[in-house]
Amino acid sequence: MSLFGKWSQQGVPQKGWTCIGFEDLGEPSTQCEMCESQDIRYVHQMQHPDYPHILECGCVCAGKMEEDYAAALKRESDGKNLAERRTRWLTRKWKVSKSGNHFLKTDGFHIVIFPKAGGWSGTITQLSTGLTTHARRLYDTQDKAKLGSFDGMVWLKRH
Numbered sequence: 001m002s003l004f005g006k007w008s009q010q011g012v013p014q015k016g017w018t019c020i021g022f023e024d025l026g027e028p029s030t031q032c033e034m035c036e037s038q039d040i041r042y043v044h045q046m047q048h049p050d051y052p053h054i055l056e057c058g059c060v061c062a063g064k065m066e067e068d069y070a071a072a073l074k075r076e077s078d079g080k081n082l083a084e085r086r087t088r089w090l091t092r093k094w095k096v097s098k099s100g101n102h103f104l105k106t107d108g109f110h111i112v113i114f115p116k117a118g119g120w121s122g123t124i125t126q127l128s129t130g131l132t133t134h135a136r137r138l139y140d141t142q143d144k145a146k147l148g149s150f151d152g153m154v155w156l157k158r159h
Helices: 060-066 068-090 142-158
Strands: 020-022 042-047 055-056 102-106 108-117 121-128 132-133
Touching: 020 055, 020 060, 020 068, 042 060, 042 068, 055 060, 060 068, 068 142, 102 142, 108 142
Parallel strands: none
Antiparallel strands: 020 042, 042 055, 102 108, 108 121, 121 132
């Protein structure tokens, strides 16, 4: 087996890496920084104490680097599931309040989308705590505000 990219470079650790982040680019739009040959959509951000840079890698390289292919595969699978769920988000059955605002109760959150000063905004309330988070930006369309609410809900679930 021939090794490509940084796999064959002196001074680049091949094991002992930790994944410190994961990102879905939406489409294959960058190249794995470890093998430097695989186009990737799902980016595993890998860090090593003996290497000065964080490398953005594909699933196979990330699994080899951290010596846990199952963990890399699970991150990627979770990312794919989340992306699929996001594509279906707008087709969900949003209810309309008496004041005309679209809302949805899901995953322990109450999400409300409403018009505001020439655009669209929203709030996300965690049902278990009553804590409400307000959108930090104004969206051009109601659909963009709904997608923003999905991203916000996912962020709140992780933090």
